[in-house]
Amino acid sequence: xxxxxxxxITLEPGTLEPWWGTFELPLGAVRYFRIGPWALWVERxxxxxxxxxxxxxxxxDTSLTVSQIVDNVADEPGITSERYAIEGRSVPxxxxxxxxxxxxxxxxxxxxxxxxxxxxTLYLTTPVWIRxxxxxxxxxxxxxxxxxxxxxxxxxTTREGELCYAGVTTxxxxxxxxxxxxxxxxxxxxxxxxxxxxxDLDRLNLPTPALSVFAAAxxxxxxxxxxxxxxxxxxxxxxTIQKQLSQQARDAVRLTDPRNQDQDxxxxxxxxxxxx
Amino acid sequence: MNLWAALEQALTTPxxxxxxxxxxxxxxxxxxxxxxxxxxxxxxxxxxxxxxxxGRRVAFYSALGLGVMGALSELGFHLSTLxxxxxxxxxxxxxxxxxxxxxxxxxxxxIGEQPFVIGDIVRIGATTGEVLSIDLISIKLxxxxxxxxxxxxxxxxxxxxxxxxxxxxxxxxxxxxVGYKADLQKVRELLFEAAHQHPLAFEDPKPQLxxxxxGDFAINLLFGVWTAKGNYFELKTALYExxxxxxxxxGIELCAVQRSIEIANLKPPAVTTxxxxx
Numbered sequence: 001x002x003x004x005x006x007x008x009i010t011l012e013p014g015t016l017e018p019w020w021g022t023f024e025l026p027l028g029a030v031r032y033f034r035i036g037p038w039a040l041w042v043e044r045x046x047x048x049x050x051x052x053x054x055x056x057x058x059x060x061d062t063s064l065t066v067s068q069i070v071d072n073v074a075d076e077p078g079i080t081s082e083r084y085a086i087e088g089r090s091v092p093x094x095x096x097x098x099x100x101x102x103x104x105x106x107x108x109x110x111x112x113x114x115x116x117x118x119x120x121t122l123y124l125t126t127p128v129w130i131r132x133x134x135x136x137x138x139x140x141x142x143x144x145x146x147x148x149x150x151x152x153x154x155x156x157t158t159r160e161g162e163l164c165y166a167g168v169t170t171x172x173x174x175x176x177x178x179x180x181x182x183x184x185x186x187x188x189x190x191x192x193x194x195x196x197x198x199x200d201l202d203r204l205n206l207p208t209p210a211l212s213v214f215a216a217a218x219x220x221x222x223x224x225x226x227x228x229x230x231x232x233x234x235x236x237x238x239x240t241i242q243k244q245l246s247q248q249a250r251d252a253v254r255l256t257d258p259r260n261q262d263q264d265x266x267x268x269x270x271x272x273x274x275x276x
Numbered sequence: 277m278n279l280w281a282a283l284e285q286a287l288t289t290p291x292x293x294x295x296x297x298x299x300x301x302x303x304x305x306x307x308x309x310x311x312x313x314x315x316x317x318x319x320x321x322x323x324x325x326x327x328x329x330x331g332r333r334v335a336f337y338s339a340l341g342l343g344v345m346g347a348l349s350e351l352g353f354h355l356s357t358l359x360x361x362x363x364x365x366x367x368x369x370x371x372x373x374x375x376x377x378x379x380x381x382x383x384x385x386x387i388g389e390q391p392f393v394i395g396d397i398v399r400i401g402a403t404t405g406e407v408l409s410i411d412l413i414s415i416k417l418x419x420x421x422x423x424x425x426x427x428x429x430x431x432x433x434x435x436x437x438x439x440x441x442x443x444x445x446x447x448x449x450x451x452x453x454v455g456y457k458a459d460l461q462k463v464r465e466l467l468f469e470a471a472h473q474h475p476l477a478f479e480d481p482k483p484q485l486x487x488x489x490x491g492d493f494a495i496n497l498l499f500g501v502w503t504a505k506g507n508y509f510e511l512k513t514a515l516y517e518x519x520x521x522x523x524x525x526x527g528i529e530l531c532a533v534q535r536s537i538e539i540a541n542l543k544p545p546a547v548t549t550x551x552x553x554x
Contacts, residue, residue, distance in 0.1 A: 105480070150472070151504060152479040159443050163504055166479035203480075 016180050016219040019066045020096045020255060025049070025134075027089065030072060034065035035130065036183025038146045041073040042093055042132075049091065049134055051141065052081040059127070059147040064182040084141055086134055094138050097128040097221055098256050099185060099208040100145070105154050106167040107203045114199040119192040123172045125184040126165075126208055128221060131256075146183030154205050164205065171201070175248050185213055185221035188246040192229045199230050207239060209260040214245060214252035222249040298350040305343020309336045325394040326410050330387060375430070376413060382429035383412040392439045399438040400427055441505045445478070448501045448512055450519070453494025453531025460487070460495070466522040471501050474518070476511045478502040494531035 019035050025044045033040040037059055041052040052073045056063075073079065104126045114120045131143045155161015172178050178186065187206060193199040211223040225242040245252055313336035320328045345355060370377060387410065392398050396407050398417070403425050405417035415432060417425040440446070454463055464485055471477040481502045488496040499519075503511045523530055 107479070148475045150475045150477065150479050151507075153445055153481060153502065158445055158481065158502070161444070163444065 023067045032068040032070045034063045036146045037061040049084045054079045094133045103164045104167045104206045105164045106169045108171045112171045112201045114193040122189045124169045187223045188225040190227040194232045195234045213256045216249045216252040298347040302347040309339035312339045379413045379429045382433040397440040450499040453496045455529035458528045470518045476507040
């Protein structure tokens with residue numbers, strides 16, 4: 001795999017390579033990307049870029065193809081195309097990951113409990129959004145999720161609450177148990193239960209708009225770790241976003257900043273556990 | 277008297293001077309009223325569209341009213357006399373314009389109560405549409421087929437008004453029937469899977485399936501799915517389509533009125549032949 005020079009490689013399942021970066025796109029070239037369940041063809045024509053996309057149905061798809069030169073856009077059902085007018089002889093395209101534009105409410109697939117006066121560290125993954133821009137000035141073309149999660153409502157009533165995305169987690173306690181998936185970012189969640197009763201974890205509201213995206217040495221995408229604390233009185237405190245990355249991502253480099261820089265507001269509302 | 281002298285006399289007539297001054301006062305007040313209306317709208321920039329419009333109009337007509345009173349004063353009218361006359365005129369107008377007055381009062385109630393605001397989708401009687409404006413006499417709606425509908429405020433106050441977009445989310449109720457031979461457990465699985473597969477259908481609050489009863493021809497079901505208010509119609513169409521496809525794939529019969537006709541003791545019709553003698 002090569003980014004800037006335009007060589008390409010299709011990877012074996014279970015391995016990760018960086019699909020983000022800058023890719024040269026000479027006139028007449030068609031480049032193909034497959035990032036999990038999302039396929040992209042970028043075609044350079046005279047004074048325009050034609051983008052074709054296809055959304056595959058499996059949200060946990062592990063396919064990864066990076067910047068493969070192909071003759072034409074595939075002739076398959078479900079492909080949609082758009083054209084963007086752009087000047088210049090050689091126009092590089094930039095692809096970068098971002099996190100969801102709304103918080104993600106993650107449910108555990110099985111009831112999960114943190115015992116009294118104990119703590120647990122979970123690893124959750126959420127789908128990434130992909131931003132595509134073109135030209136030396138990185139002119140924005142479009143942004144879309146690798147896989148569009150379902151909507152959900154996070155609130156105590158149907159009158160007040162917040163529109164979020166829904167996710168399901170297997171609440172893995174070790175990173176090794178997580179399958180490598182190119183279109184998802186890992187968040188380490190530390191849950192501290194200081195109360196004298198178990199904490200029944202039903203769902204978590206992960207404040208993804210306030211999180212950054214990092215790439216570790218193994219090309220796995222990470223966010224900042226977050227922590228939630230239930231105090232001795234049984235009250236769930238707000239989220240704290242840790243500035244220091246988790247041990248497994250200590251050498252990771254930042255790829256994108258948070259969408260929402262106003263984190264103070266998020267601290268007060270964005271991360272809650274509903275207690276059974 | 278030559279022409280010049282006649283013109284000079286006419287231009288210096290006290291009544292004409294008063295008239296010019298009254299006109300000037302009216303003109304200035306009109307300009308000031310417009311400026312004041314603009315400033316009020318600017319101050320209410322964070323308020324709702326309805327409050328902005330109301331504030332702008334109140335500021336404009338108040339300033340213009342003061343200007344009219346000033347102009348009348350310049351013309352030599354005494355305000356106390358005018359107010360007294362206005363009382364008599366208002367009584368006369370009250371009898372002549374009862375409908376308008378009741379609409380006006382209803383409009384004040386609507387503005388105070390605020391059952392909907394500009395931009396909401398409301399159903400009033402048989403009309404459903406987006407609220408374009410809430411005025412003192414009537415409200416204006418734009419229906420889904422882009423018709424302009426004016427509804428008098430009195431009608432709104434007297435009618436049941438359903439605001440379809442008051443809350444951020446709403447439940448989409450899909451009502452249909454399945455045949456009596458259908459496996460209800462399978463029906464339940466297919467319905468929940470159809471909702472789960474569509475990204476606009478909420479995971480939480482969870483969808484609900486209600487068996488409404490045994491009808492004449494089918495088991496009547498209501499499948500409720502929550503969604504954001506703006507996605508209601510898109511989800512409705514998509515879910516009906518996917519449910520129909522899923523039922524057809526699994527051989528589950530959707531409700532259709534069926535009538536079995538059994539004819540007992542059917543005898544061949546009697547045939548009588550008439551012969552016409554030549």
